[in-house]
Amino acid sequence: MHSLAFLDREMTQDDLVKAATHTDTDLSLPKGLVEICLSFTPPLGPEGRHELIFSAPSNKGSYSFLCPMPGHPFLGMHGVLIVE
Numbered sequence: 736m737h738s739l740a741f742l743d744r745e746m747t748q749d750d751l752v753k754a755a756t757h758t759d760t761d762l763s764l765p766k767g768l769v770e771i772c773l774s775f776t777p778p779l780g781p782e783g784r785h786e787l788i789f790s791a792p793s794n795k796g797s798y799s800f801l802c803p804m805p806g807h808p809f810l811g812m813h814g815v816l817i818v819e
C-alpha cells in the first residue's frame with residue numbers, strides 16, 4: 736500500500752523523520768505533516784488508482800513529494816517538484 740503527498744516546501748530532515756516514523760495508521764497522512772501538505776492521496780493498494788488534481792505553487796522553488804506510509808520515505812519514496 737502506498738500514498739502520495741505534496742508538501743508546501745522542500746522537506747527538511749525533521750519532516751522526513753515525521754513522515755517515516757509516524758504511527759498514525761488510521762490516517763492517510765501523518766499528523767505532523769498535515770499543516771505543510773498541499774494535497775495527498777488516500778492509501779492505495781497494488782491495483783489502486785486515484786486522480787490527484789492540485790494547483791502547483793506559483794512561487795519558484797523546490798517542493799517535496801513523498802509516500803507518507805510509515806518507513807517508506809526512508810526507502811527512497813520521495814522526490815522534489817521544481818517550479819521555475
Ligand SMILES: [Cu+2]
Pocket residue numbers: 736737738802803804807812
Ligand atoms: Cu510507499
